[in-house]
Amino acid sequence: MGRRPRTNARRARPGALARINNLFIVFFEVGPTRRRPIPETDRARSVGAVMYDIWRSGFVRRSLSSVTATGGVRSDEVRWLPDSGPFEYVADPFGIERDGVLTVFVEAFDYRVRRGEIHFYQYGADDALIGKGVALIEPVHLSYPSLIEDGGELYMLPEGYKAGGLTLYRCVRFPDQWEPVKQIMDVPAIDATVVRHGDKWWAFYSLPGPADRAMRELHVAFADSLMGPWTPHAANPVRTGFEASRPGGTAFVHDGALHLPVQDCSTTYGAAINLLRIDVLTPETFEARPVKRFEPTGLLADHEDGLHTLSGLGDVTFVDVKRILSSSSEGWIKAQFKLRRLLGLNKPSARRAATPSGRRPTTVQSASVSTAASARARG
Secondary structure, eight states: OOOOOOOHHHHHOOHHHHHHHHHHHHHHTSSGGGOOOOOOOSSSOOOSTTEEEEEEEEEESSOHHHHHHHTSOOGGGOEEOOOOOTTEEEEEEEEEEETTEEEEEEEEEETTTOOOEEEEEEEOGGGOEEEEEEEEOOSSOOEEEEEEEETTEEEEEEEOGGGSSEEEEEEEETTTEEEEEEEEESSOOEEEEEEEETTEEEEEEEOOOTTTGGGTEEEEEEESSTTOOOEEOTTOSSEESSSSOSBOBOOEEETTEEEEEEEEOSSSTTOEEEEEEEEEEOSSOEEEEEEEEEOOTTTSTTOOSEEEEEEEETTEEEEEEEEEEEOSOHHHHHHHHHHHHHTTTTSOOSOOOOOOOSSOOOOOOOHIIIIIHHHHHHO
16 A cells, blocks of 8 residues: 655655654554555564564574484573563574683664664673673674684674675674675675585575565575685575575584575474485585474473574574564554654664774684673673
């Protein structure tokens, strides 16, 4: 349903008067007679007019290989990140442990802003939360902050497909300053998962397109160096189907074979994780088969409608689960979004990526130095 006609008199109002008039139009357009579904976005998919995906992220003190061998995680071993509040969530957890401090990077999303940001949470002894903050913000939606270590450097490869490419960021100061190094792929890759395996780097990703293409195709690219050049696989898309195509976490070796978590999107976005065992991976050939399935049932009360991340590094595994929230507040959420957009409040207002300086970054600081002290200062 389109917008109501706007008169020439309204368009002629200058400056502040026009701005105030716009506020009234926003409120009048959000009545019961103009109820519409929230626009569907790739990372925050609504179901119907008043349904919202709400995610919670957590971690387990076991490796991905251990979790795979035992068939999943138990509810009593998951440490959940704090609840984000109404109509907000944190999803896509990836993390790293340094100097006794575990740092978890997540997509932070607010339906009233509708643009994902990369935030971090830090945990010290006894898995107590000791700090949190903003890691990376860009004008486009960011999510899936996968981490890569190479050549003594720490990199982040977040999804930002609306920018038109896949940009690699180098850590300048851990965990809150990152600079773009290079757009390593010129395709709008979604949930790109990069791993060094054999004598090559491999990237697994989806692509946007009609009919939920991002949920039903798996693409692969390879390179001799993380910086590229990257070559698309000869058999792309190497897999099709909603059940086991879209990447959903860290690629890892288990029982001598490379495994890739992929999402089951056959019934809802991110319903569960199916684990692919990759039996053949060459520039010309790809052969894989699902060997395990990880479901959200029983992990967290009221969040059993989806599980779409299984990531890990070292002896820590990260997961997220969702509930599909039914709410009558859609009109109010829409009104807040429109008001914020009108007033310019939906634009990035916190730390953005550092501008490339043409020099190598300073030594990455320890997480315990960068934010644990500030957490103590805040009391």
